[in-house]
Amino acid sequence: MGLIARVILAFLVCTTVQAQQRFITVASTTSTEQSGLFKHLLPLFEKKTGIQVRVVALGTGQALDMGRRGDADVVFVHARPLEEKFVAEGFGVQRFEVMYNDFVLVGPKSDPAKIGGGKDTVAALQKIKAAQAPFASRGDRSGTHFAELELWKAAGIDIAKDRGPWYRDTGSGMGPTLNTASGMNAYTLTDRGTWLSFKNRGELVIVVEGDKRLFNQYGVILVNPAKHPHVKREMGQAFIDWIVSADGQRAIAAYRIGGEQLFFPNADK
Amino acid sequence: MADSGRILPLALRDVCFAAGGKRIIDGISATIDAGPATIILGANGAGKSVLMRLVHGLLRPTSGQIAWQNRDAERVRRGQAMVFQRPVLLRRSALANILYALELARVPAAERESQAMDALREVGLVDVAHRPARVLSGGEQQRLALARAWALHPEVLFLDEPTANLDPGATREIENVIKAFDASGTKIVMSTHNLGQARRLGDEVLFIHQGRLAERAAVDRFFQQPASTEAAAFLKGELPWV
Amino acid sequence: MISTLGEIVALSLGVSLSAVALASLLGLPLGAAIAVGRFPGRRTLIVLLNALMGLPPVVVGLLVYLLLSRAGPLGELGLLFTPPAMVVAQTILVLPIIAALCRQAVEDAWVEYEEQLRSLGADGLRAALTLVWDIRFSLVTAVLAGLGRALAEVGAVIIVGGNIDGVTRVMTTTIALETSKGDLPLALSLGFILIALVIALNAAAHLIKEAAQRRYG
Numbered sequence: 001m002g003l004i005a006r007v008i009l010a011f012l013v014c015t016t017v018q019a020q021q022r023f024i025t026v027a028s029t030t031s032t033e034q035s036g037l038f039k040h041l042l043p044l045f046e047k048k049t050g051i052q053v054r055v056v057a058l059g060t061g062q063a064l065d066m067g068r069r070g071d072a073d074v075v076f077v078h079a080r081p082l083e084e085k086f087v088a089e090g091f092g093v094q095r096f097e098v099m100y101n102d103f104v105l106v107g108p109k110s111d112p113a114k115i116g117g118g119k120d121t122v123a124a125l126q127k128i129k130a131a132q133a134p135f136a137s138r139g140d141r142s143g144t145h146f147a148e149l150e151l152w153k154a155a156g157i158d159i160a161k162d163r164g165p166w167y168r169d170t171g172s173g174m175g176p177t178l179n180t181a182s183g184m185n186a187y188t189l190t191d192r193g194t195w196l197s198f199k200n201r202g203e204l205v206i207v208v209e210g211d212k213r214l215f216n217q218y219g220v221i222l223v224n225p226a227k228h229p230h231v232k233r234e235m236g237q238a239f240i241d242w243i244v245s246a247d248g249q250r251a252i253a254a255y256r257i258g259g260e261q262l263f264f265p266n267a268d269k
Numbered sequence: 270m271a272d273s274g275r276i277l278p279l280a281l282r283d284v285c286f287a288a289g290g291k292r293i294i295d296g297i298s299a300t301i302d303a304g305p306a307t308i309i310l311g312a313n314g315a316g317k318s319v320l321m322r323l324v325h326g327l328l329r330p331t332s333g334q335i336a337w338q339n340r341d342a343e344r345v346r347r348g349q350a351m352v353f354q355r356p357v358l359l360r361r362s363a364l365a366n367i368l369y370a371l372e373l374a375r376v377p378a379a380e381r382e383s384q385a386m387d388a389l390r391e392v393g394l395v396d397v398a399h400r401p402a403r404v405l406s407g408g409e410q411q412r413l414a415l416a417r418a419w420a421l422h423p424e425v426l427f428l429d430e431p432t433a434n435l436d437p438g439a440t441r442e443i444e445n446v447i448k449a450f451d452a453s454g455t456k457i458v459m460s461t462h463n464l465g466q467a468r469r470l471g472d473e474v475l476f477i478h479q480g481r482l483a484e485r486a487a488v489d490r491f492f493q494q495p496a497s498t499e500a501a502a503f504l505k506g507e508l509p510w511v
Numbered sequence: 512m513i514s515t516l517g518e519i520v521a522l523s524l525g526v527s528l529s530a531v532a533l534a535s536l537l538g539l540p541l542g543a544a545i546a547v548g549r550f551p552g553r554r555t556l557i558v559l560l561n562a563l564m565g566l567p568p569v570v571v572g573l574l575v576y577l578l579l580s581r582a583g584p585l586g587e588l589g590l591l592f593t594p595p596a597m598v599v600a601q602t603i604l605v606l607p608i609i610a611a612l613c614r615q616a617v618e619d620a621w622v623e624y625e626e627q628l629r630s631l632g633a634d635g636l637r638a639a640l641t642l643v644w645d646i647r648f649s650l651v652t653a654v655l656a657g658l659g660r661a662l663a664e665v666g667a668v669i670i671v672g673g674n675i676d677g678v679t680r681v682m683t684t685t686i687a688l689e690t691s692k693g694d695l696p697l698a699l700s701l702g703f704i705l706i707a708l709v710i711a712l713n714a715a716a717h718l719i720k721e722a723a724q725r726r727y728g
Binding site: 005007010011012014015018019025030033034038039052054055056057069070071131172173174175176178179182197198199200201228240 | 521522524525526528529532581582586589591592593595596673674675676677678688690691692693694695711
């Protein structure tokens, strides 16, 4: 009984101490979190400024909603049209480009849709639909999901109408979707960062890459203090300033998995 | 206790109690005075236990009145204590069990311990004062229940077959305590199956038959010359050799 | 700040133990009062309480999120995505379990104690609390059931905590994260640690219960 009381007391003390700390809340995406980028990046920022960055990783759509509700100070996502809408509606102050990477189309080694590699995502998607090969979709209003929908459109396919049992809507993050794809030997669209750090590949390999349409841009936006006065404006801005600065950009470029660079800094010089 | 606070005599007027469609107590009227130790006698199912619970206030009569001398409900409650067939003790030390009762009775904190120890001394349980009550023997537990009642200094002590589960040795010890209660002026109201016990401890008998008061008499007269046929039949059944 | 394994386990224990402590403080008297009391609607309340034992954690998480969000009524408190929010959510989840199981235990004990306690003048809440203390060793089972639920759930803490690295990451949310990252061996190891922890807690409580029963009877 005494031991339990001591655990609870320690917990309460820690919590109180934590509450006093200087921190900002960043709503970001599962792809940035799960690729391990933040684990690499944030300690550098914290050391420099003493500001702790608390990342809540959701999909792009949910992250922007968090910003709309005022539950985050900064949003860091990857769906340009949605981000611009966010700022236009007055929920964000200004959008800054930070870095890019690319998507890749992964699928089973056996390649049931007979895509045969290459750089043409649109052709690949058409072949997948024609063959009715299993395809796993994020279905969660994330940046990746958004990009996937745009690609179906570019392929001239109205996926909402023409989907069949071969199109599996997982409604979940990149990791779980990759798990599902791996488990059912399906094709799926994923960002390269998550793919590189994903450990349960099963039979999946990269099927299409290098297509210009697979370009994936990340942007960062300060949540508008005019709409939500409690937003930590200075500290949030400090984070944005740092991540687009030479220091921050260098740190992004330095992040590698197995020697491969995941994200490519491209903040406006 | 000041005379003005006394709760006896108790008047029962046409008390009835029905449960589950059955009339368990069927119109009992009687006056219980201070003084004689009253034994409630009767066959199983006659209604002895229910009658005691009605009088003690654990049950409400379906009709009729149970009128104590005193109008103050608090005094009426404090003036009584009850000991049951199975002692119900808390998972605490023997002493703590008595302290609990004293606390409920709003005895000032400073006096509780000494009063509790007095009660334990009275029943001969001082040595086990700090032992957990539930590890005591059956006889010791019942003595503790009596000590708890003693500490409350009730005007009336109800006992519902207090020695039914005890061996003769423990029974004797309990009877000694009850005699001490009686000697100290506490009114005893006890139900029992043990006719020898009734004769040892009782002064008068209330004989209950099928929910009615069939006979009331001094204890010797009752056993030697029962006036009612029901009582006679009961005694014949219990003591066929008489 | 990166969560180490030790921090994750410590946070799980801290959050769940606090929630269970709070839920017990509220739930034990509540359950006992319902057991001993007689009032209109009592049976409906008991059925409701039993039903709430099955509250889906993710629903509780969602409700607490809506309460604590800046856009919600308690947004001013700024509690969202902090351990206290997780404690609140788990307390709500565990409270019906402890209250309902306590009600059952006290109601069973009341059969034995009722007449004597009422004879001594203990009524209502006073009697209920006396009973709770007297049957405290049987109530350990109820509390353990609550603790097991709290340690095992992920739906509530992940929504109100946000699974923030170094701040609100607990064992179950880490297992969820590592699973979704495809790192199944790590997730599995964490899972075994969690199970071992729960078994250890149960074993300890069982031993304490036995020792106490031997001593107090």
